[in-house]
Amino acid sequence: MRAIVVKAFGDPDVLEVAEVALPEPAAGQVRIKVQAATVNPVDVATRAGALAPFLPELDQYPLGWDVAGTIDALGEGVDDFKAGEAVVALSDWFGTLAGAQAEYIVLNASAVAIAPTGFSPAEAATLPLNGLTALQALDLLGLSEGQSLVVTGAAGAVGGYALQLAARRGLKVYGVAGSEDRDFVTGTGATFIARTDALPEAVRAVLPGGADGVLDTAVLGGPALAAVRDGGAYTGVFGPAAPESERGIRVDAVSVQSNADQLAELVFLAESGALTLRVARTFGFDEAAEAHALFGKGGTRGRLVLVP
Ligand SMILES: NC(=O)c1ccc[n+]([C@@H]2O[C@H](COP(=O)([O-])OP(=O)(O)OC[C@H]3O[C@@H](n4cnc5c(N)ncnc54)[C@H](OP(=O)(O)O)[C@@H]3O)[C@@H](O)[C@H]2O)c1
Numbered sequence: 001m002r003a004i005v006v007k008a009f010g011d012p013d014v015l016e017v018a019e020v021a022l023p024e025p026a027a028g029q030v031r032i033k034v035q036a037a038t039v040n041p042v043d044v045a046t047r048a049g050a051l052a053p054f055l056p057e058l059d060q061y062p063l064g065w066d067v068a069g070t071i072d073a074l075g076e077g078v079d080d081f082k083a084g085e086a087v088v089a090l091s092d093w094f095g096t097l098a099g100a101q102a103e104y105i106v107l108n109a110s111a112v113a114i115a116p117t118g119f120s121p122a123e124a125a126t127l128p129l130n131g132l133t134a135l136q137a138l139d140l141l142g143l144s145e146g147q148s149l150v151v152t153g154a155a156g157a158v159g160g161y162a163l164q165l166a167a168r169r170g171l172k173v174y175g176v177a178g179s180e181d182r183d184f185v186t187g188t189g190a191t192f193i194a195r196t197d198a199l200p201e202a203v204r205a206v207l208p209g210g211a212d213g214v215l216d217t218a219v220l221g222g223p224a225l226a227a228v229r230d231g232g233a234y235t236g237v238f239g240p241a242a243p244e245s246e247r248g249i250r251v252d253a254v255s256v257q258s259n260a261d262q263l264a265e266l267v268f269l270a271e272s273g274a275l276t277l278r279v280a281r282t283f284g285f286d287e288a289a290e291a292h293a294l295f296g297k298g299g300t301r302g303r304l305v306l307v308p
Helices: 041-048 121-125 128-141 157-168 179-187 199-206 260-271 285-296
Strands: 002-006 015-019 029-039 066-074 086-090 104-108 112-114 148-152 172-177 191-194 211-216 228-236 250-253 279-284 303-307
Touching: 002 285, 015 285, 029 086, 029 121, 029 285, 041 285, 066 104, 066 121, 066 128, 086 104, 086 121, 086 128, 086 260, 112 260, 121 279, 121 303, 128 157, 128 211, 128 228, 128 260, 148 157, 157 172, 157 211, 157 260, 172 179, 172 199, 179 191, 191 199, 279 285, 285 303
Parallel strands: 148 172, 148 211, 172 191, 211 228, 228 250, 279 303
Antiparallel strands: 002 015, 029 066, 029 104, 029 303, 066 086, 086 112
16 A cells, blocks of 8 residues: 655655555454545654654654544454444554554554544544644643633644634633634634734733633743743643743643544534634645645644545
């Protein structure tokens, strides 16, 4: 089968479409025929070598964390799915090293949920990684109804889902994003805060004591922490970049895990219109380098999606 791989870390043009062995599902696993797989910041960082210190040494690295496709083969003991069913799934890539940017992927059935109806595979593929990250980050923050949450990177993939999920939890939500993203932020019911180098001041202008919680998807660190009230909560998206705790603030970083039940809940929310699935553009596997280059420029709204 064809799969996108990286043999030597570097610029987008190191990406190759290679012929690799078709993976076989073991007990408890399914094989998915891939229809769409997104390009996420983690893929770009992997390709560039930024994650090399955290990876085993391999001849080539497959890429891709989230996938939409159809069930192609079932391992022993899997009876939740039928061949041909449309599904979405998350590869816990650091553990599986199974890349979604391939014609087929084998994953544990516990990482898979039925795909949302009414959406294209490209749209559906935008849900698992970033929807689960947003949901699990909100769980880590542990805020109660009526408390205030500031989301940095609010127009991004994690940020957008976080705005919508937080609103459903009854939080008072504030989204920090560029002025061109004002309508997107306010469209989720959140209050818009313009992206600025003086974030603590901008937040405290609307929340004088600081926010009960900050979800820092833009990886701002210190300035985002400074926007949290004394004794509040900060959750980041990259553990090594999490700031030191201060003023009794609980500091965490989310590390997304596959979870079929949570993914099914996200699918339900997408189908009911509570979550917006955003695709910027689709690319063929042969155009993966173009997708990475575009992503690297920043400013993409909605995900870039690869189709085999
Ligand atoms: N730990 C985990 O389990 C996990 C899982 C998923 C993702 N992540 C990480 O989460 C982060 C966000 O991912 P994503 O897919 O949501 O990325 P994304 O779609 O690129 O969104 C990031 C957003 O942050 C914006 N931004 C950058 N600097 C900002 C600032 N100073 N103020 C406000 N917004 C700012 C970006 O705007 P521009 O495009 O205009 O720059 C972009 O809209 C990435 O670092 C990713 O690797 C972690």
